[in-house]
Amino acid sequence: MSDNLLYTDLSTYYDIMCADIDYQAQSDTAHRLWQVFGNQGKKHLDLACGTGPHIRHLIDRGYHSSGLDINQPMLDIAQHHCPEAQFSQQDMCDFRVDVPVDFITCFLYSIHYNSSVIKLQECIRHAHKALTTGGVFCFNAVDKNKIDNYSFTSHTVEQDGNQFVFSSRWYYCGSGEQQALKLSIHKTTLNVTEKWQDEHCMVAVSFEELLALLSPYFEVHVFEHDFEKLVPFSGSTGNALFTCVKITA
Template identity: 25%
Template sequence: MSPFSEIAPYYDQLMTHVQYRTWVDYTKEIIRRAGIKGNRLIDLACGTGEPTRFLNRAGFDVVGLDSSQEMLNIAQQKMPDVRFIEADIRDFQIAERFDIAVSYYDSMNYLLKEEDLNDCFSSVYNILNEPGILIFDMNTIHVLKDHWDSRIVVRENGDLFSIWENGHDPSTNISTLKLTLFVKEGRGYLRFRELHKERGYENGEVLRLLNAVGFKEAVVYHHLTFNPPDDETDRVMFVVLK
């Protein structure tokens, strides 16, 4: 079973701690500073469409794209008037063009090989107008190594209980999450299990790949700021201009 298949109906409940409204406000300021005037936006790896919903409310002409049909079904129920596309962010082709591409909440970390990142960046480059902008975040090697290694977290969200078992392989910079959900049903619980993997990349590796694809400028910020990242930064935001 692919990640985000069985947990799709419960994903929003698991992610109530993520302040997507703040992320979208930050995105709007990035776009303003970059001088991008168009409002055609594609939300890559949009999942159940929570950030898409805020982007839509902010006035962007938005399209969502994700590889999980289960997640997209939920997104479409929330926003019947928004178009959603089932496709892999590593290899997608769309005839139309966009001014802005975004990808939120470490979706790019799920691309475990440099070739995957390169293919994704190439696909995005091909659908962006010029000038256009790509905005995405990534978990850092620091947070995956120090916070995802040999750690077990138990959470309770109403009738939903979850166990997050993390491990990290320093030889590959790949962290593994074994996620177990217990969903109350009647007098018992349903159990679901999924395996998730994320790879940490050096910022320089990512910038090199972006440059090789043809993007003309890229900067990295400590997430939700316009400050450069440091050794303790947990999450970075890449701002990339075509």
């Protein structure tokens, strides 16, 4: 399948595909980071929002949230989940907002959906432009130099008589600015199994490279990838939370 086709075709299954993700904990962490670093404004934008689970939790915390995603079927579901929010079909490397926002989030490593370093740089520039003074851009990322090509996550979900097995893993060849997210879905109904395989090309950067892209626009604080507590990044792991405070107009 071509890039994003699996997400479009299986948008109905996206929420069960992500059933093992603790959206509440991620949203709570985003809120804590906003409390520490934010400018007290509550206009919020979620990049690559998918079906809107982070938006739902942040609206429930009092944020005035909006979201964008490149896939309209996902946005249709998000609008159903979050009727109070505004959604738009846009590419996050070239997005616009009508009114500046105070807080931008981009979780599930979706920042890597920018297809190249140049596109990632454009995404960062547009996020900076979209924020109010003192606004915060918060996202998680993976360091290309720490990717284990043989490590994967997998979980099984039962729904309406169907069994789903979802698996995903990162792959990086060791050079260049592209890595892959490899996805696999097995759906079994009455002992008949359907299989989907997909590979998404994504931007690969080291954390040193990412900090160099961010530093002209933001004061950057990096934390361990821990949604239970805020711990400064030690540099020993390959996943981290980036909290970026707008420092220039």
